[in-house]
Amino acid sequence: MNEKNNAAFTIAILASIILIFTVADFFRGDRIYSETENRLLAQKPELSRTELFSGNYASDYEKYVTDQFAGRDKWIEIKTNTDILLQKKEIGGVYLGADDYLIEQHLPKDFTDEQADEKLELLRQLVEEWNAAVMLVPTADNILSNKLPANAPYYDETELLEKAAQLAGEDRYVDVYGILREHRDEEIYYRTDRHWTSLGAYYGYQAWLETMGENPYPYDVNGMVAADEDFLGSLHSKVNLNRQPDSIRYFPETVKKPMKVLYDFQRESDTIFEESYLDTKNKYGFFLDDSHAVIEIDTPYRLNKTLFVIKDSYANCFIPLMMTHYQKIYVVDPQYYNGRLSDLMEQCEPREGMDVLVLYDCIHFLEEFRYQ
């Protein structure tokens, strides 16, 4: 090959890389939503004179082109694999832990003592006014710390938990940390998602029983049923690596009929397990129909007791276990409920009173917990 042909060949290779993807990008359709990233993608911005001259149009258009670029998911995968090749153990806020665990990263610097004290103060009010039980679930990094990459930093939640234990008192504080730590070699957290599994929730239930002095309902751990065997959770979406999927399990004892579930005072259902979510990416939504401001559950157990749960999504796989203990369960997620929580609680409280439970994972407790 002479010099000229050689140069022409090089140009042809490089130019065709650019041209192939330019043409491919030209013929692809716009996507509204990215399944792998679990988010809405930027859409083509509307052209107007003010937007154009302010420069907003240009930056929106750029976001649009980048989000919609042909083969985006594949490119992300290549990028992630390059990072792994470079020996990175953290990608996009997710630790690549031992035994194929993806563990969400929470850096100590992102959480201040003031923030913790502010939330604990709200919690103290709730405990004082309603005698609420407190159940703060440590996140996977704190329990599976042996699976984190070497020296990986994480926000240590034990101090927060100690303070919560102190203010709630022994008969109101549910020590989830201890029991999860004991069982940390079992499948108590999903490998591809930030939530605990139904088994994790079951150990949480054990801790709850102990604090509340309730009689245990004989749930059979070995009799758990898999609703779905290929759950790739939100952490998987963040790193987009080839991983073994998790299974979503539940206790068959919790599907007893008849029951009535009312979502946001509107939609009625006869189950707390929404199978339609199993066909989507967000399979954890199977529990309690994903996110709702208020859920009202009438269980088939005639016990004449009411539970009011203030919670985040960690509670969704725990609440089924509560059905055997209460006739009525109210579930409120302050992240979605805009009204005054105390007003709602007063409305819901029956004459004979109700139990109140606060159930959050520690991180969401710091980020999302509200009470007024």
Place this chain on the structure above:
Amino acid sequence: MVFSSILFLFRFLPIFFICYFAAPKRMKNIILFLGSLIFYAWGEPVYVLLMLFSTLVDYVNGRLIERCRGSRKAKIPLVASVVVNLAVLGFFKYGDFLVHTVNSLTGASVPAPGLPLPIGISFYTFQTMSYTIDVYRGNAKAQRNLLDFGVYVAMFPQLIAGPIVKYRDVAERLHERSVDLQSVSHGAKRFCFGLAKKVLLANGIGMLWADISGRDYRQISMMTAWLGILAFAFQIYFDFSGYSDMAIGLGEIMGFHFPENFNYPYISSSVTEFWRRWHISLGSWFREYVYIPLGGNRKGLPRQLVNIVIVWMLTGIWHGAGWNFLFWGLWFAFLLVMEKMFLGKVLSWFPRIVGILYTAVAVLTGWVLFAVETPSGIFGYLRAMLGLGGFIDRDALYLGGEYYVLLLIALAVSTPIPKMLADRLEKSKTGPGMALWRLGEKVIPAALLLLAIAGIAGDSYNPFLYFRF
């Protein structure tokens, strides 16, 4: 628009080059000019007028100088050009800084203009000033063709981040240029290498600095502090030299030869050498238009030292309107003066590696002044670097584990070794060496291009540092 974006690579670049190469010769400049205006206006829909204004002013001044050639009146358009350019730069870049300084010194409360910095203003004002000065000095002929002159100022490859091309270096090629397959291929490869430097190295290692710089400096260990500033040193080098490579490569594809801007600065064995290897086009601009007119080294040592201080103060604030940039310049002026007086001689007694280490420490310390910006932050960071906050901790070990491969690659690419190996292969005219070279020179740029695209598409972290200048 930045080069390292999907928009540039898969919209602007293919459309522009198809038009450019399809057009007949006499149309090429108009396409290049219009393309450059679109490229600039995309990010600066209003300030594009400022650039055109600056272009027009210098075009007219150049013509006037030419017309008054030989008479004393030629000085008027020269002064006008310098004043207008410095006024534009002063107002848009230093307005806020000056107002804040005056306010804090006098207790006044003059409102600051608060305007965003027009992209590339520091580069194009310096380019156009070099033009009028060169015309005045008789080093270049005034450009009669407004379009050709417009191409010189606005040409998109070097418009927003240099290299600062002197007019006389490209004057002929503005009018008449040709390319062959070899130079297009060479330019395209150069572009790929530059893109990879920016996306894979600068952005990758930049995340380490972003992490460390966001911490409380009272709580970082010595190792963390050094890792952080080392990461910044690599980030800014690969960011800027990658951008220069892309500019030079794009220029080459069109038949321009822009000056080199970097020559492995981190292997320098003195600060004097570092400034001959770092941002060469800026250094030579200041030497030619400030240092030498001030008398350079021809008026005795004391005067030379003063000149050094002046030039490096200006170099400092060229990089940004802030006290830290001034101190950054002064830090180098101090070291350069020391080297002139005795340090250079002392260093020459030792093996080269001693000089390299000294320069590394000097430059890294300089980067702290450059990157940290607030006085308390700078002192806090330097304190950590001295080990006053502990030598090593878990965080440092973790970060070291996360980034050591990238740091080693960055270190290797900062030296001429990879290039030397490639050159040796290229020279082996026959046998497996040549075959390997032929394969490598195609596969490596293509692979880097693909990885860089993945980096851009798969990562929203894509800031560009030199936009502030």
